[in-house]
Amino acid sequence: MTNMRRGTTEKAGDLIQEVLEHNNLLKPYRHYELKKKWSSLMGNRIGKYSYIKDIREGVITIGVFNSAWMNQLFMYKNNIEEKINDFLGEKYVSDIKFVSASKFPEKRMINLADDYEFVLKIKPADIVLAEETVNTIKKVSDKCQEGLKEKIYRLQVAAKRRSKAYEAEGYIPCSGCGRWIKQNKDCEYCLSEKNQEKKVKLTAILNEMPWLTWEDVQSLYQRESFQEKQYDEVRRNCIYRLIEKVYHNADTKEDDLFLSIFITRKKPHELTDRFITNLVNKYRKNA
Numbered sequence: 001m002t003n004m005r006r007g008t009t010e011k012a013g014d015l016i017q018e019v020l021e022h023n024n025l026l027k028p029y030r031h032y033e034l035k036k037k038w039s040s041l042m043g044n045r046i047g048k049y050s051y052i053k054d055i056r057e058g059v060i061t062i063g064v065f066n067s068a069w070m071n072q073l074f075m076y077k078n079n080i081e082e083k084i085n086d087f088l089g090e091k092y093v094s095d096i097k098f099v100s101a102s103k104f105p106e107k108r109m110i111n112l113a114d115d116y117e118f119v120l121k122i123k124p125a126d127i128v129l130a131e132e133t134v135n136t137i138k139k140v141s142d143k144c145q146e147g148l149k150e151k152i153y154r155l156q157v158a159a160k161r162r163s164k165a166y167e168a169e170g171y172i173p174c175s176g177c178g179r180w181i182k183q184n185k186d187c188e189y190c191l192s193e194k195n196q197e198k199k200v201k202l203t204a205i206l207n208e209m210p211w212l213t214w215e216d217v218q219s220l221y222q223r224e225s226f227q228e229k230q231y232d233e234v235r236r237n238c239i240y241r242l243i244e245k246v247y248h249n250a251d252t253k254e255d256d257l258f259l260s261i262f263i264t265r266k267k268p269h270e271l272t273d274r275f276i277t278n279l280v281n282k283y284r285k286n287a
Helices: 002-020 026-036 037-042 065-074 075-089 131-141 146-168 188-208 212-221 228-247 253-264 271-281
Strands: 052-055 058-065 095-100 172-174 178-184
Touching: 002 052, 002 228, 026 065, 037 052, 037 075, 052 188, 058 065, 065 075, 065 095, 065 178, 065 228, 075 095, 095 178, 095 228, 131 146, 146 172, 172 271, 188 228, 253 271
Parallel strands: 058 095
Antiparallel strands: 052 058, 172 178
16 A cells, blocks of 8 residues: 555656656756755755855855855865755756855745746736636647646646736836846846856956956956956955865966965065965865
8 A cells, every 4th residue: 555655656746747847847946946955955054054046057156144154165065066966866067156145035936937036916826817818728738648738737827827917017028038027127137147247258357367456457348347246256256266276286386376366466476486385275175
């Protein structure tokens, strides 16, 4: 009897996974579960001082509450990456970024279909769809295999109700990415993408010229319209990346020089070999 129940449960679980995957909902759902179960997955020591701030295209951004734990988590980066990949059931993570965060984010309703978040006053479940709309959805779901018809029908009805709820509250699809946004408001997701593009450019610039100050960047790259907070974040990430290489003794002389420049904000000619060695060795694993 127990085996029969277990078998039924497993089949139900497989079916739900198929439905989610068929509707491009499986990955967003797993990401939602990862955020929700972060503390239990990582344990109290890590989970208490951090949370997942963003998941996008293989890059996991983790918010950390203080600089001491920022350095600590950076040392556990490979271990954290392995745990996340195991949880997601695939080699998903291409990079992990640690950023300063003052507090946990506010709890909000998550739209699994597009992994974007809104709080809706109108409940999608209260939306009554037109008979014509329901019939159209039914025609589509009837084309699916027998075991999935009802599941697909429910998912599509729920998606249509959610769309109607957004429209009723003044949201419109973003012309760039299709996510729901308030009329006359910028799309946060698209702004985030543009922000990421700026940071990629800044990273390339600072990797070539780590001695550039924020004032230098403003003067030399006026057309790019970089922001100071973008410069600070990129510079900080460059430091963390170099510290990780030093910690694992995978650094080069150039890495050591660049790390010293980033940390001290000095020009290359202002640093001596001895100073660089002493500074860098503080971050070595066996120092």
